[in-house]
Amino acid sequence: MTITQPFDAVEAENDAATLEARAVSAWFGDHKVLDRVSLTMPAQSVTALIGPSGCGKSTFLRTLNRMHELIPGASLAGEVLLGEVDIYDSVWKLTEVRRHIGMVFQKPNPFPAMSIYDNVTAGLKLTGTKVRRDERDDLVQECLTRAGLWREVRDRLRQPGGALSGGQQQRLCIARSLAVRPTVLLMDEPCSALDPTSTRRIEETIADLTSEVTIVIVTHNMQQAQRVSDQCAFFLAEEGTPGAIVEHGDTSQVFDSPVDSRTADYVHGRFG
């Protein structure tokens, strides 16, 4: 596999580097939706972003791999560092940033007519990642295994991705993200469209991945946040103000002994 510059330094330093947001603010037009959000998302751990609807969790997630800037009229301030690298530095190519910081969306989005095999390798071309033809089969098997899907699809790799169940499609999307060897995986409510069994399967996949990939997950499901995450950040946008982090810390601390009464009210289901 050919690794392109300039992120080599990050890979050499740590396969699953720490992601750090420093004073990130975000706007849609003149509507400010995030105010100076700072958060360290440690390497090889799962960080859950929780909070009521509209508080800016998804927007924050999109600032972490430069997807926010694709929305017409959107702007932002602040810095996002992957290891020592500022991902907003103009010398980095967008495709390079995305290769290192992958994303899995709420609704599974495989290429429906494309085969399962080709879905897994689809990101390679898009990001300019070169893998020798004779190494591809191994890569496909490895990524489907890591995504917890290999045993279910190994006999039908040439069938279309769209023929899989919703939960399987989501795991296929995870396999596709893994094929470009990301350092970080961002997940925006990855289980909200799935049944409990598929949800459990994805949660197992997340647990298996954390030894290699830094994971940041948005979830509305408090039990899920407790099951999968090492640390949690509670976002809130109070009456007409932009979203901000009220509290963050180890998941057990945020749930069992929150410092702020608003966090306690939210995690105990008293609002939101």
Ligand SMILES: Nc1ncnc2c1ncn2[C@@H]1O[C@H](COP(=O)(O)OP(=O)(O)OP(=O)(O)O)[C@@H](O)[C@H]1O
């Ligand atoms: N494309 C957009 N254009 C304009 N405003 C937007 C856009 N996307 C989000 N917003 C606004 O930004 C604010 C934050 O939205 P965001 O989706 O980040 O919140 P969230 O916490 O992820 O919500 P949810 O939990 O419902 O997904 C909201 O006020 C929302 O209306």
